[in-house]
Amino acid sequence: MSTLIVRTRRSFATHWYAWAMVLPVVVVLAVLVGYPLGRGVYLSFTDANEANLGRTIGDFEVPSTYTFVGLDNYWHILSGQEGSFYPRLMWTVVWTASCVFLHYTIGLGLALLLNRRIRGRSLYRVLLILPWAVPAFVAAFAWKLMYNTDNGVFNLLLSKIGLGPVDWLGDPFVQKLSVIAVNTWLGVPFMMVAILGGLQSIPRELHEAAEMDGASPWQRFWNVTMPGLRPVSSTIVLLGTIWTFNMFPIIFLVIGQAGGTESEILVTYAYRLAFQGVRDYAGSASYGIVILSLLLVFSVFYRGMLKRQEEAK
């Protein structure tokens, strides 16, 4: 026991400086993230909703009357009783995978083009980055207007070439394609810029050496460029996946509160649970925890995979 104290004291003596410097962040995270998260976890074990949560009406204090229900909420969601969880999870995964794939491949393609010597490169780059400067909520409304069935510019263009109008935001399948298009438009510049930075950090000598050894452009791409991009790629793909999985504004604003709920992803659905109709706080919190767990498992898995690949070399 006393050795433990001694060790703690010694460790404090050597590390107190570092701890003092991280203290503000730790305090902020504990108060702003830790405490609400703890409360969220607790709520997810109860049946709290708008009706039974304690509140103050005028001078009256209404006490909380919600009860502890254990794992019922999770069971309700994961067993499929709730009905919409698994289809929605499927769609969220499809949405994330297709968006990240499109972001990455289009971003990579454009970055490769922009990395060559070409006239007007700076101009192209500035113009291609512009969608990034558009806040997501503005982009969502702009596209919503373009998708408009009767007066939208897409349907007018289609009618010009003799095709009938498409109900861009009505039919569930087309709706899904439409939101993926919006998110792709919005997300490509970020990937492009990040990959461009990565491309420029690959030493030119590597390419030259490969060329000397007779590597074809294709071989140079696979064996010099792609490995050189790995540090950038692995980070942005991980972040991109997390951000897209939780992408709120596009789905919420384009499909809208009115539209069919089939194209909603897990996050927007959980949000609606908490703030529409009878506010189901417990259900929403359980959904949130489930989403968080999914992402955690994914990133542990993803990082492990990267590490194994690294070691295999």
Place this chain on the structure above:
Amino acid sequence: MITTDKTGTKTGNVTARPSAQPPVRGRDERSKAASVALHTTLVIATLIALFPIVFIFLVSIRGENGWTHPMEMEGFTLSNYTRVLGETEFLTWMVNSVAIAAGTMLVGVLISASAGYAISRMRFPGHKSLMWTFLVCQMFPVAVLIVPLYNILGALGLLDSYGGLIITYCSVSVPFCAWMLKGYFDTIPTEIDESGRVDGLTPFGTFWRLIVPLARPGLAVTAFYTFLTAWGEVAFATQFMSSETKYTLAVGLQTFVGPHRAEWGLMTASSVLIMVPAGLLFFFAQKHLVAGLTAGGTKG
């Protein structure tokens, strides 16, 4: 610092190559057809990138009902802009958005800078788990925190106020800033720290007097991203700000177009007014954005 304009200086190597075959081209030369294909692809990509922005602009200068026939090029008027500025709360929302985003940015960078430095330079128990915490904080779906925060802020009387929303945004921005800044500090050579220590500075003194001035570009980029995140946030703002004079832009714009209203003229005009300053900022900042992003991003 990375810029794209410094390539193509090695042509000497190409000519010096021992190869005797005349038709071999250097990497930076290409056939006419390849050039045309390259430019065509880039032009198409640029058109796609610009189309929605140009479209919104064209609709916005064609009056209240211009959006119902978007392909016609007539009836240009600035009436949408005068209406947005004169008859709606647009300017109030703009001020709210700027104030909240700037507040979040300041608090985020100030609180997280020293932590980013400590994690970058010092090895201490808890070092690894802090980096993990920062990453995990990026994963929080709105749904986890929004209900507890809503209740807590409600109990504290902070709903519908700048302070409440800034506090909320800090739950995202503080870990993000710490993560980004840690990556940026990693790119500053440790010799600088050592020279500071030799000259008798404390670790905090080293950080404050030597590293912070050197890290100014990184701080600026981190601040910029934090600002953008808060500026475009929808979910929290929609629930937490309930009176019209406290709306941020993201909330206010939703009132223009809804189930019972379709003021696309107002919507497009205010969109343009939002995009112009943001676009200009990006135009001037873009090179630094690239540098800061890769510095922060790759060393996670």
